[in-house]
Amino acid sequence: MKEIKLENSLSPMFPKMRRVSELIGNIIGLIVIGIFFWLQHYFEWPMWVYWILVGLVILSVIGIIWSIFEPTYLYRSWSYQYDDEYLQLSYGIFNREWVTVPMTKIQSVTTSQGPIMRRYHVRSIKVETVGSSHVIPALEENVALALREKIAELAKLKEVDE
Amino acid sequence: MRFHPLTIAFRIYQLVKSNFFFAILLFVFNRESEFWLVKYGRYVFLLYILLRLIYIITAWFVEKYEWKDRVFHIHKGIFVKQSSTIPFSRIQNVTRKTTVFHKVFGLTSLTFETAMDGVEDAIHYEVITKKHAQDLIDLVKAKQDSHTSNESQYENELQAQPEEEDSISETDRTIHFTPERKDLWKASFTSLSFLAIIPIGAGLLDYAEPLIEDIDRFEGMFQLLLSSSWLIGILIAFLVIVAVTFGVARTFIRYGKYEISSDDTHIYIDRGVLNESYFAIEKNKIQGLEMEQTFLKRLFGLAEVKLISSAKPNIEDGSLNVNSLYPFLPVEKAYQLIEELLPIYQINSRLERLPRIALWLRLLRPSWFFVIATIVLFFIKPDFLHITWWVWSLILLCIILLNRVLDYIHTRYVVTDDQIQWWHGGLTSRMFITKRKNVVEMSYSQSRLQSHFNVASVSTINRSTPIHVEIIQDIPLGFAMGIIEWYFKRREDVEIENRSR
Known part of the structure; x- marks a missing residue:
């Protein structure tokens, strides 16, 4: 496709910054999921809750891997x-x-x-x-x-x- | 100045009207009831009515309005004093309504709507004498005209008329449209207004149920009716006649007396048989036009023309959309009307069509609505009309695909000098037309799929409440770029105010 490249780009710090903030967000997310795992175990919630939590863990792992690459691509795509x-x-x-x-x-x-x-x-x-x-x-x-x-x-x- | 004294009567009338049903429920149907909610509810209700009455009367003494140098000042509020100022230049449109109540006293109501971002952004006279209403309309209009012609002479030379003419503008209005009997008949069928009897009938039945003493006997009668086929026939025929008569009468009352007229600066709409209303909007304030055809209207060759303006639509009057010129215009007439009312808009009949690839893209694009609906159907597995869930899912898919194919067929577009015009939409298709200077934001987008086939989407945003967004999908890349280029020349059409702030 015809890339539209405008004059200015974002700060070169953007990918690093974004990676850090995404990482923090993901860690908090994992902690919350961990708490739910414990709750599930402690209160003996039904099994489907467990599987939903496992699903969430898989999604967050994919999210973490994606968040390593995404900022660079996003940075390249941005211009104003x-x-x-x-x-x-x-x-x-x-x-x-x-x-x-x-x-x-x-x-x-x-x-x-x-x-x-x-x-x-x-x-x-x-x-x-x-x-x-x-x-x-x-x-x-x-x-x-x-x-x-x-x-x-x-x-x-x-x-x-x- | 205080508002007209009958404002109190009008508000009491409205209070009675809105609480009538509730009162009957509490004091007539449940008059024997000892249930605590009903018992205390009666006292609470009476207290509420009493407080409202006191409020209505004191409010009239507090609420005042005045005008000075092209600005309205409104004062209101019993406990918290509140005063707002509204410059005439901010007034977007004028509505005058004469309900049955007003007719009895030979009065009317008047609303000036503005486009300011505040809660209290309209000046509303619930009751006003006809003469005073006309004086106010003239006052606001004259000032508005002098205001615009001073500041934007070069911008719109058509408008630079001498001011004296405007003050007697009532006379030089030209009438563009009044509905004919034929149009009204068509309108009553396309609007499906005869179906309106169903909720009303059901409501009546509900209402009547407690009154019928022996409900069993009534049901017995019903059984008797059902047992004989010719009785059913008569009953159905009778119901159809009632429904159609009702629908036609409703349409004739609503749209029967209707007149669209205009002068150099304004467009006027007068309408209504029982409840009369008058609506005026300055041509300058119109941000764009929209023409809408539902599936049924297309069959009958009718269309609805809507004006897009930044004034808030009048909500109290839910039934009639103020921005609509007339909901059942014959298509040819609609085009002609637009050209007569707003000669700056030129309607083109030669429009570009989408490339064939757009059809495939439309069919390929995943429909999230369909996916979610199917998942929901899968889990609920409804047994509606004895048809299994996946058949429903298939039916839904067919409707979605039909809609997309129709959208492909309907989508056409053209860009001329300073104007953009396009048709789109599936079962309900819409034409949108606006001027470059009225487009407040333009964006272009391209998904991976689109970029593979060298097409793109373009969207425009116009000022309105809420904002008016239009998207045209899958137009060839070159053309999309052309539209953006075209938008960059916007500067040619706009004038920057020399306001030293």
């Missing part, structure tokens, strides 16, 4: 671009998406940073329009802040007839 008129995002490993939003139609822009993101000095940007919202998952701190300023300035303009 902006000018005075449009913000464009292109992403997706299996399903490719390419979204175009006019700057004047953006209603709010938010940057956020969780503890893992802080460790890797990245921020995510969330852009909201009348009907939808889009997130750029990880940008270097200074890039993220600059982009936020830029969008905020351009989004202030309003089209006649609104």
Whole structure:
């Protein structure tokens, strides 16, 4: 297929960051499943509960293996671009998406940073329009802040007839 | 200014109307009952009614409205004072309704709907004199027009009419559509309104049951009826006649008196025999058009035209969709109407079709709905009509596939200067048409399967409540890219306001 590659890519830290956060999520998931195994054993819940739990373990193992490779592919698939008129995002490993939003139609822009993101000095940007919202998952701190300023300035303009 | 004093009467009337059934239940049917819920329920009910009455009366003294420099100020709230300001320019459409209650007193009601993101975003006059309503409509309209013509002269030269003309606009409206008897007959059958008698009849029977003293005797009569075949015949014929008469009467009452008219800036819809209503929307505020054909309507050559606007649809009036021009327009008439009402939209009859590969893609795509439904059927194994579960699953599959094939046949699209138009949909097909400047977001997507066959999906988002999303699937890649390119030229159509904030 024709790959749509826009000007900018995510922070190169993204795959690492994502791997760490996925790992933490998966570990918590496994702990919860473990607790349920114990509960099943202790309260002598029916056998089908046991098999469902086994199924969940298999799924999480597949998830963990996938989460080692996925961030790299996701990182490669992500690109974005902006000018005075449009913000464009292109992403997706299996399903490719390419979204175009006019700057004047953006209603709010938010940057956020969780503890893992802080460790890797990245921020995510969330852009909201009348009907939808889009997130750029990880940008270097200074890039993220600059982009936020830029969008905020351009989004202030309003089209006649609104 | 306070609202019209009869507002109190109107609200009491509504209170009575909505609690009538409940009151009968408590005080007539169960008048002998000693059940605690009924016993105390009566007191609670009376207390509730009393409180509502006090509230209604005090609310009238508190609620006030005024206008100053193109802005409405509304004050309300007994315990928590609340005042809202609504600029005239934010008003999206005007609705005036005259119910039977209003008719008795020669009054009407009026609603200005806005597109603001707040809870209290409409100005609603429950009772108002006809003259005052007209004054307010003129006031808002005149200001709106001067407002738009000052700021967007170049944007829409058609609109730059001298203001004096607008204040007497009642006279220069042209009427575009009134339904003919023939259309109404067709409408009564396509809307299946004669089926409406079933729930009403069942409801009546439920209602009447406690009144019939000897239910067994009634059932005995029923048995007698069933035993003789010609009696059944007469009964069925009688029921069909009643149902059809009822349906036709319902349609004639609802859609009988109907008039669509317009002037340079607005579109007006006047309708209703018993409950009259008037609806006006500024042409500028229309974000797009939609034409919908259900399976039955297609058989009869009818269609429904809907206006997509950012005003909230009026919910109180569930039965009639305010955004709908007329639900039973003959197709030719519908096209003609769109061209007359909104000349900026050009309807093309030459549209592109999808490539053959799109049909295979549609048939191949897994249907999650089908998968889940089949799993559920497998576990429940219903014995409905003595048909096993997998036959139901097959029937469902056939319907889904039929829908997809029809969708392939119906999907057609065209992009011209600053306008996009497409048809899609299976059993119910829809045409969507909008201007580039009204599309607030555009996206393109491609799944693995699609990329293998060099096709893609394109979707648009328009402002509306809730937002209006349209997706067209499996169009050739080149064309999809073309649409995106086309969208990038959006700047040509829009004007940026010089608002110094």
